Each structure stands twice: as C-alpha cells, then as structure tokens.
Amino acid sequence: MKTKRIFNNAATYLALILLAAAFLAPVFIVVMNSFKGNFYISDEPFTVPKGETFVGTENYVKGFTQSDFLQAFINSALITVLSVACIVLLTAMAAWYIVRVRNRFTRLLYYLFTFSMIVPFQMVMYTMTYLAFELELSSIPGIVFIYLGFGSGLSVFMFSGFIKSIPAELEEAAVIDGCDPIRAFFMIIFPILRPTAITVAILNAMWVWNDYLLPYLVLGSGKKRTLPVAVQMALTGGYGNKDMGALMAMLVLAIVPIIVFYLFCQKYIIKGVVAGAVKG
Amino acid sequence: MQKSLKKYFPVFVLPVLAAFAVSFIVPFVTGVYLSFTHFKTVDSSEWVGLANYIGIITEDETFLPSLALTLRFTIVSIVTVNVLAFALALLLTRKLKGTNFFRTVFFMPNLIGGIVLGHIWSLIINGVLGFFGVDITYDPNYGFWGLVFVMNWQMIGYMMIIYIAGLQNIPDHINEAAAIDGASPARKLFGITIPMVMPSVTICTFLTLTNSFKLFDQNLALNGKAADTSLLALDIYKTFYDHTGLRLAEWHGIGQAKAVIFFLLVAAIAFIQLRATGGREVEN
Numbered sequence: 001m002k003t004k005r006i007f008n009n010a011a012t013y014l015a016l017i018l019l020a021a022a023f024l025a026p027v028f029i030v031v032m033n034s035f036k037g038n039f040y041i042s043d044e045p046f047t048v049p050k051g052e053t054f055v056g057t058e059n060y061v062k063g064f065t066q067s068d069f070l071q072a073f074i075n076s077a078l079i080t081v082l083s084v085a086c087i088v089l090l091t092a093m094a095a096w097y098i099v100r101v102r103n104r105f106t107r108l109l110y111y112l113f114t115f116s117m118i119v120p121f122q123m124v125m126y127t128m129t130y131l132a133f134e135l136e137l138s139s140i141p142g143i144v145f146i147y148l149g150f151g152s153g154l155s156v157f158m159f160s161g162f163i164k165s166i167p168a169e170l171e172e173a174a175v176i177d178g179c180d181p182i183r184a185f186f187m188i189i190f191p192i193l194r195p196t197a198i199t200v201a202i203l204n205a206m207w208v209w210n211d212y213l214l215p216y217l218v219l220g221s222g223k224k225r226t227l228p229v230a231v232q233m234a235l236t237g238g239y240g241n242k243d244m245g246a247l248m249a250m251l252v253l254a255i256v257p258i259i260v261f262y263l264f265c266q267k268y269i270i271k272g273v274v275a276g277a278v279k280g
Numbered sequence: 281m282q283k284s285l286k287k288y289f290p291v292f293v294l295p296v297l298a299a300f301a302v303s304f305i306v307p308f309v310t311g312v313y314l315s316f317t318h319f320k321t322v323d324s325s326e327w328v329g330l331a332n333y334i335g336i337i338t339e340d341e342t343f344l345p346s347l348a349l350t351l352r353f354t355i356v357s358i359v360t361v362n363v364l365a366f367a368l369a370l371l372l373t374r375k376l377k378g379t380n381f382f383r384t385v386f387f388m389p390n391l392i393g394g395i396v397l398g399h400i401w402s403l404i405i406n407g408v409l410g411f412f413g414v415d416i417t418y419d420p421n422y423g424f425w426g427l428v429f430v431m432n433w434q435m436i437g438y439m440m441i442i443y444i445a446g447l448q449n450i451p452d453h454i455n456e457a458a459a460i461d462g463a464s465p466a467r468k469l470f471g472i473t474i475p476m477v478m479p480s481v482t483i484c485t486f487l488t489l490t491n492s493f494k495l496f497d498q499n500l501a502l503n504g505k506a507a508d509t510s511l512l513a514l515d516i517y518k519t520f521y522d523h524t525g526l527r528l529a530e531w532h533g534i535g536q537a538k539a540v541i542f543f544l545l546v547a548a549i550a551f552i553q554l555r556a557t558g559g560r561e562v563e564n
Contacts, residue, residue, distance in 0.1 A: 005468060009374075009376060012371055012374055012376060013376070015371060016372075016382050019368070019382075019386070019388070020381075020385045022384055023385055023388070023433070023437075024385060024412075025402055025431065026389075026400050026401065026470065027400070029400075029403070029407075030400050030403065031405060033403070041403075042407075042410070043408070045403055045404070045406075045407035045410075050355075052381055054334075063428055077525075090295050090296045093291070093292045093293075093296075094292055094293045094295075094296040094297070096292065097285060097288070097289065097292035097293050098293070098455050100282060100285055101282050101286050101289075102282070109293070109297070112305065113300070116300070116304045116308075118544055118546060118547050118550040119304070119308060119498075119543055119546075120513065120539075120542055120546050121513075122493050122496075122513050122516045122517065122539045122542055122543075123308065123311055123539045123540065123542065123543040124303070124304060124307035124308050124311055124533070125516075125517070125520070125539070126311070126322075126520055126532070126536065126539075127306070127307035127310045127311045127314065128302075128304075128307035128309075130321065130322040131302060131306060131307055131322075132302075137302075145299050145300065145303075146299070146303045147303075148295070148296065148303075149296075149299035149300045149301070149303030149304055150300040150303050150304065152296050152299065152300045152304075153304070156296070159456075169453075174475065176283055176414055180284070180423055181284055181285045181288050182288065182291060185292075185512075190315070206391060209393065209397075210392070210393025210394065210395075210497075211393075212393070212394065212395045212497050212500075213299055213496065213497070213517075217431075227394055228395040228396065228497075231395055231396055231399065232395050232399075232500070232501065235402075235501070236346055247399075248403075251396055251399060252398060254393075254396050255392055255396060256281055257390065257392075258391050258392060259391075262384075262388060262391055263384075266384060270383075270387060270441055271392070273390065273391075273438065274438075274441055274442060
C-alpha cells in the first residue's frame with residue numbers, strides 16, 4: 001500500500017514537472033532567441049545560442065534605441081497608473097452614491113453600468129474612435145478619461161456589490177456628528193472598501209497594460225504609442241527586413257514587468273483575476 | 281445620509297458619468313443607429329434601412345465563414361481548456377508538497393497580453409512549420425489549431441484555479457464513505473467529484489465561451505495576415521479598416537451591422553449564463 005502511494009506521488013510529480021516545463025517553454029524560447037543573431041532566429045529558433053549565433057546584449061541595445069521602446073514603455077506605465085488610480089477612486093465614489101441615494105435615476109445608472117459589461121468592444125469601436133477625435137482626446141490624459149469610461153462598468157458593479165453589505169448606520173452616525181459626505185467617504189467608506197479596491201485595481205491594471213486596440217485607435221502608432229502597439233508595429237508593420245533580434249528583446253522586455261509584478265503580489269492577483277470572472 | 285449626499289452628485293458621480301457617456305453611451309447609441317445607414321464618417325450618414333444586414337449575407341463573403349470558424353474554435357476551446365484544466369486541478373489537489381509552485385507556473389501565461397502572447401506563439405509555430413518549408417498562412421487549419429494552442433496556454437491556468445477552489449469545497453467524508461463502500465477511483469471521479477464541481481464547470485464553460493468568442497488580440501498577432509482565419513472580432517475590424525475606395529460608406533455600414541449582430545450574440549450568451557448560474561455571481 002505504501003509503495004503504491006510513493007509510486008503514485010512520483011508519477012504525479014513527474015507529470016507536473018513535464019507540464020510545467022511545457023508551460024514555461026514558450027517564454028524560455030523567446031528569451032533564448034533574444035540573445036541570438038538576427039539571421040538565426042527565424043532559421044533555427046529552437047537551438048541554444050552559442051558561438052557565432054550568440055550576440056550578447058546587442059538585441060536589447062537595439063530594441064531600446066531603434067524603436068523608441070523606452071518611450072512606449074513610459075507611455076504604457078503612465079497610462080496604466082493614471083487610469084487605475086482614476087478608476088479606483090472615482091468609481092468607488094460613484095458606486096457609493098448610486099447605492100446610498102436610491103431613486104429612479106441611480107437605478108437606471110446601475111443597470112447601464114452593468115449592461116456595458118456585456119457589450120463587446122467592436123460594437124463601439126468605430127463610433128468611440130470618432131468621438132475621441134472630435135473631442136481631441138488622443139493624448140495621455142484623454143485616453144485615461146476614456147479608460148475611466150470603459151472601466152467604470154465592471155468597477156462600479158464590483159464596488160456596489162460590496163457597499164450593499166456595509167450598514168448605512170456607520171455613515172449616518174458620522175454625518176450626525178457634523179461630517180460632510182466627502183469627508184465621510186474618505187475617512188470611513190473608502191478604507192472599508194480596501195479589499196474590493198485591490199481587486200478592481202489589479203483587474204484594470206492587467207487590462208490597461210495589455211490592451212492593444214483602444215490605444216492603437218485613439219493614440220495611433222506614433223510617438224504616443226503604448227507597449228503592445230509598439231510590439232505589434234515592430235512585428236508586422238513596415239516593409240523590408242524585420243529585425244527579429246530587436247523584436248525578441250522587445251517581447252522579453254514586455255513580459256518582465258508583468259512577471260515581476262505577478263511574483264510580488266501573486267496572492268492578490270490570483271484572487272482578483274478570479275473575482276473578475278463575472279466580467280462577461 | 282440620502283438627503284445630505286444627494287446634492288453631492290457633481291462630485292461623486294459626474295466625472296465617471298461623463299467618461300462613461302463619451303466612451304460608452306453615445307458610441308453605443310450612434311453605433312446602433314449607424315448600422316441602418318451608409319456612412320463614410322460618423323457625421324455623413326445616409327439611411328438605408330436593413331440594407332446592411334442584408335448586405336452581410338449578399339455582399340460580404342467573410343462573415344458567415346468567420347462565424348462558423350468562431351463557433352468551431354469556441355467549441356474546441358471549451359472542451360480542451362476545461363478537460364486539461366480539470367485534470368491539472370485534480371493533480372494539484374492530491375495534498376502533495378510544492379503545489380503552490382506549480383500553480384504559479386500554470387497561471388502565469390494568463391497575465392501576458394494577447395498581442396505579446398500571439399507573437400510568442402507565432403515564432404514557435406512558424407519555427408516548427410519551418411522544418412516543412414511552410415508557415416502558418418499555408419493552411420487555414422494551421423492557423424486554427426495555432427489559435428487553439430494559444431487559447432489553451434492562456435486559459436488553462438485560470439480555469440484550473442476555479443476548479444481547485446471547487447474541488448477543495450468537497451467535504452472529505454463523502455470520499456471516505458465511498459472508499460469504505462469499495463468505490464473504485466473512476467467511480468469516485470464520475471460519481472462524486474464531477475457532480476460536486478458542477479457549479480465550477482458551469483462558470484468555466486461560460487468563461488471559456490465568452491473569451492473564445494470575443495478573441496481578438498491573439499488572432500491579430502498570430503494570423504492577422506491570413507484572410508481565412510479571422511474570428512468574428514477580427515473580421516469586423518477588417519471590414520471597417522481594410523476597405524478603401526468608392527464603396528467605403530457601404531462597408532462601414534456593413535461593419536457596423538456585423539458589430540450589432542456580434543453584440544446580440546454575446547448578449548445572448550451572457551443572458552443564458554445568467555439563467556444557468558441563477559444570477560449567483562451577479563449577486564456577490
């Protein structure tokens with residue numbers, strides 16, 4: 001009986017190790033190729049760089065200098081941080097108002113926000129892009145405003161769900177003591193919303209950082225482009241020879257921040273992403 | 281509270297509402313309207329009634345094949361992702377040491393964005409096909425199975441987490457009682473484990489369903505250049521942006537009509553999901 005269990009455990013571990021290797025292989029292959037010379041990447045993508053195929057950090061240097069990668073990286077980081085900050089703070093405020101002030105209008109708003117979660121982006125793609133240009137929103141503050149609008153559906157929905165479970169007596173006591181609603185929100189409500197705020201922040205951060213189509217349509221592929229747009233442009237845009245080496249380096253540099261972020265707040269990320277399963 | 285809070289509408293709701301109106305409400309309403317018109321740009325539309333919706337069938341040659349491809353892709357993804365994710369969840373709930381490490385590894389691809397993910401796989405798939413002297417655009421089937429691979433790599437870890445939560449909710453005594461009664465491992469799996477995780481199965485099925493149905497970034501990155509492996513979202517995008525010339529207004533109309541149909545399909549899925557899960561998720 002005992003030997004059978006040891007055998008079973010060993011088989012399970014073996015299966016898990018093989019599967020883990022298979023899951024990591026794609027990332028590993030890209031990292032490997034990022035150290036290879038241009039010509040050898042598309043020709044022999046599965047060999048380890050050595051001797052003449054090994055070029056050291058040359059690809060990374062090119063990736064940074066040639067394609068304005070750093071600019072795209074800064075744009076992406078700025079847009080993600082600002083959008084997430086705006087979404088978390090402002091949708092929490094809106095959700096509190098919608099839950100606490102009960103009338104026909106707030107009910108309608110709640111349904112509209114919920115409804116927007118099931119509408120695929122392609123439905124509003126063309127008209128939203130037009131409106132963004134008409135209102136001159138093709139700038140970093142402009143796209144942050146647009147992200148606030150697109151992120152509000154899920155975020156208001158999630159905050160509302162949590163606020164409904166907080167007894168209103170708490171705030172009422174504060175107001176009787178002479179606290180105005182803005183202070184009551186920041187001193188009492190917002191701290192209580194912390195767990196939901198973390199979930200909302202993570203979900204939106206992953207979405208904004210990785211989003212391609214919206215920033216491509218609104219900001220274009222010029223100076224204001226984001227990281228996914230830069231990657232897509234480098235790999236498909238333009239004519240003539242593509243610099244595969246620089247592209248591999250860009251892919252690696254695009255993944256690294258996510259992995260680091262993941263390893264540091266893994267617990268929150270897994271919890272948050274799964275809680276966001278409601279998003280249709 | 282209600283009274284004093286009410287006048288603070290401009291502070292609490294207005295910023296979000298303004299952004300929401302600009303990015304969603306106005307574009308959505310104009311989008312529905314424009315699907316009944318021909319328009320070169322949004323401000324120059326001409327009412328044509330249902331012509332665009334008829335045009336999808338008569339003029340356009342890509343919508344129905346792309347719908348069929350999307351359905352096939354969705355079904356294959358649902359089956360493969362869920363079976364593999366469930367198998368992984370079973371392996372990781374056997375109370376072994378070090379399962380956290382494996383959980384971390386399997387979940388990781390889910391965080392990588394679709395564009396980057398698609399290009400990683402494009403390198404690998406084209407590298408393999410390169411041995412045979414072809415690439416992914418050579419045969420639509422290569423593009424199709426490439427997408428299935430990408431989808432599996434990205435979604436398995438996510439679904440696995442949901443299945444693990446479901447499996448951990450099964451009380452130990454049920455399995456112990458079955459073991460005392462002499463149930464075989466297969467019997468326990470089909471008689472106890474699977475029925476007990478049915479709620480997770482429902483959630484995961486619908487999650488894979490909507491994610492496969494709406495797939496865009498991975499499709500664009502992996503096989504954006506191949507005409508015959510566009511799923512619905514990419515087909516709509518191409519209808520809008522790949523046409524030029526005299527009939528542009530007409531193609532914009534057809535693209536918008538496709539988008540409305542796409543929206544109705546996604547909404548129908550969401551509605552069925554709501555019924556199937558009894559609104560449980562919406563409540564919490």
